[in-house]
Amino acid sequence: MKLNVAYFLLLLTATVTFVNSCTPSDREALLSFKSGLTEPYIGLFNSWTGNDCCSNWAGVTCDPTDGRVNDIILRGESEALEKTGRSGYMTGSLSPSLCKLDRLTTLIVADWKTISGEIPACITTLPHLRILDLIGNQLTGSLPSDIGKLTKLTVLNVADNRLTGPVPPSIVDLSSLMHLDLSNNKLSGELPKDIGKLKMMSRALVNHNELTGTIPESISEIYRLADLDLSSNQLTGSIPSKLGSMPVLSTLNLDSNKLSGEIPVSILSNGGLNIVNLSRNGLDGYLPDVFTAGSYFSVLDLSFNKLKGAIPKSLTAARYIGHLDLSNNHLCGSIPLGFPFDHLEASSFDNNDCLCGSPLMRIC
Known part of the structure; x- marks a missing residue:
């Protein structure tokens, strides 16, 4: 009986040792990925030696139960680098060998610049x-057209690259997506009309691209x-x-587009909206007089539009308004007295048709 127990423990130890080591196929895929990149200053890949990629390979973690690679996390801007006073710099390209790591749950190759x-x-x-997460590189080409196959994806961040082409229609199939950042690329075409299918999404940043068409309802x-954030398109x-009418929307940036029509009353009467930037469009009509004690805007920028009429007096009832910019419109009449107008500068009201009163030098 004792021999059997000892034999069982020996087998268990051997098994644990085996599953904690890197599989040869994953090691080969990682080395192929490494061969496509050059990182000359930090020596990031110096640790990628030996047979076991699960032990002390920088940025690589494995599932302890089967030794398969789960995560690749390589950041060019991290706390570790900041402490050395260095910033990451890496050249090369992303090898398709990554796709052989079929147990991968996290792929972060971010902020390497080149x-x-x-x-x-x-x-x-x-x-x-x-x-x-591939933010902060110089990736080109388009997003994979069938990206919707990644149904477990919660974060898609390819910001600050040079990607072109459309936002793939299949993106709406990413049913688990919570964070989407496509900003600062050269994406073109229209946003998918059924983007509302992304029910789990809490952040959608698609600013600074070349998108056309309308904002999908x-x-x-x-x-x-x-x-x-759909600004600068x-x-x-x-x-x-x-x-x-969106219940948790707090930041709405639509500035620097070619939007027209009136500002919806619902936008300015939504007590949950905290940052609203609709500047540099072609919006016209009157400013809705719908501000209440529940209005709280840290930023309300409506500058560089075609708004007309008077500044709503109900703005003085707002609980808080930090930055307000109504400049470069066709507003007219006297600027209301009291908060928030008593702490604003003249630049917030410049270049309107006939505004008068403090802080402008024009007397009513």
Whole structure:
């Protein structure tokens, strides 16, 4: 009996040792990935030696139960680098060998500044991928057209690259997506009309691209959405009024587009909206007189539009307004007295047709 127990413990130890070591196929895929990149200053890949990629390979973690690679986390801007006074710099491209790591849940290769080439199309074959973060490189080409296959993806961040082409229609199939950042690229075409299918999304940042078309009304169906930034594109049409009825939306940036029509009453009467920037569009009509004691705006920027009429007196009832900019419109009449106007500068009201009163030098 004692011999049997000892034999069982020996087998268990051997098994644990085996599953904690790197599989040869994963090690080969990692080394192929490494061969496509050059990092000359930090020596990041110096630790990628030996047979076991699960032990002390910088940025690589494995599942302890089977020794398969789960995470690759390589950040060019991190606390560790900041302490050394260095910033990451890496050249090369992302090898399709990454797609052989079919147990990968996290792929972060971020802020290396000069990694170029395309996102491997086969990335969409990784069934367990939850985080894809490639921000801050010089990636070109388009987003994989079948990116919707990554149904477990919660984070998609490819900001600050040079990506072109459309936002793939299949993106609406990312049913688990919570954070979307496509900002600062050269994406073109229209946003998918049914983008509202992304019910789990809390942040959608698609600013500084070349998107055209209208703002899909279905965005208002994303009830968890807190931050929406579509600024600095070429969007046209009116602002969907239903955006103002979104329950948790706190930041709405639509500035620097070609939007027209009136500002929806619902936007300015939504007590949950904290940052609203609609500047540099072609919005016209009157400013809705709908501010109440529940209005709280740290930023309300409506400058560089075609707004007319008087400044609503109800603005003085707002609980808080930090930065207010109504400059470069066609507003007329006297600037209301009291808060928040008593702490604003003249630049907030410059270049209107006939505004008068403090802080302008024009007497009513």
